[in-house]
Amino acid sequence: MEQFLINIEKYRVAILGTVLFHILIFVVSSFSQVQNVSRMPPQEIRIEIPLDDIEFDPAMQEILEQNEEVVPQENEKVANIASDANDSREKSYEDYSTNSEDLSEDAYESAKALEAAYFEEAAANNPANQIQAESHVQIKTKSDQIKVQDRTGGKSGSKSYAGKVMISFNLEGRKAHSLPNPGYTCENTGTVVVEIKVDESGAVKDAKYRALGSYNATECLINRAVQYAAKARFDFKKGGVQTGTIIYKFIGQ
Structure with missing residues (x-):
């Protein structure tokens, strides 16, 4: 030891x-x-979802399809027509129908009344706004008012317009009686999508801006689109409040 x-x-x-x-x-x-x-890379996790399990919102699909080429092309022609997104008829650039007799008078008067109310409100808040509004924002003549395509069938209603239109609405099972057109009331060109809620009588109870599908949506475009959407009228349909969309195309003035 x-x-x-x-x-x-x-x-x-x-x-x-x-x-x-x-x-x-x-x-x-x-x-x-x-x-x-x-330093080990994070483990990649993949989840495969069968396509059959994916549900597509028809209204959203319609918006995406209509806005694939949403950026306006130079000298692009946009017809002063309102189309129904659920119209399944054959499309044509020339031989198509509208129910202008049923709609143009109501649309013109409604648009004029809304425009007058807007100008009065702007002038009350700032007189200078009235001068600017009158010089840059004018309602078009009666011949320029929007026409809604008639999908009732028959000889005169066999086809729908194939080109781009100023207003397109998606409200399953209903036709439009009045769709005032704000497309000429702002200085900018753009597209605005408005989500609407319509009661059984056909009146719009709520209208709000939807960013998805909209393009170059300035404050003027958004405000006008929402205001005019609130004035839209559709036919009667049972079933309570129905949700849909209206797409407005604006042409800069």
Whole structure:
């Protein structure tokens, strides 16, 4: 035992050096493992969902389809017509029908009344606005008022317009009686999507701007689109409040 203690005392420096060396190796090895773990790429998780389990909102699909080429082209022709997104008839650029006799008078009077109320409100808040509004924002003549395509069938209603239109509405199972057109009331060109809620009588109870599908939607375009959408009228349909959309195309003045 005494000899053992003498050997420890004699070789203590070597023993301590060996212990410290092994401790250093352990620390370096542990640190290296931690670094390797931190550098590992995150595990990729994939979840496959069968296409049959995906439900598409018809209204949203219609908006996406109509706005695939939403950026207006130079000299692009936009017809002063309102179309029904649910119209399944054959399309044509020339031989198409509108029910202008049923709609143009109401649309014109409604648009004029709304325009007059807007100008009066603007003038009351700031007289300068009235001058600017009258010089830049004018309601078009009666011949320029919107026409809604007639999808009642028959000889005169066998086809719908195939080109771009100023107003497109999506309200399943209903026809429009009045769709005032705000498309000429702002200085900018753009597209605005408005979500509407319509009661059984056909009156619009709520109208709000929807960013998805809209393009170059300035404050003027949004305000006018929402105001005019609130004035739209549709035919009677049972079933409570119905949700749909109206897409307005504006032509800069």
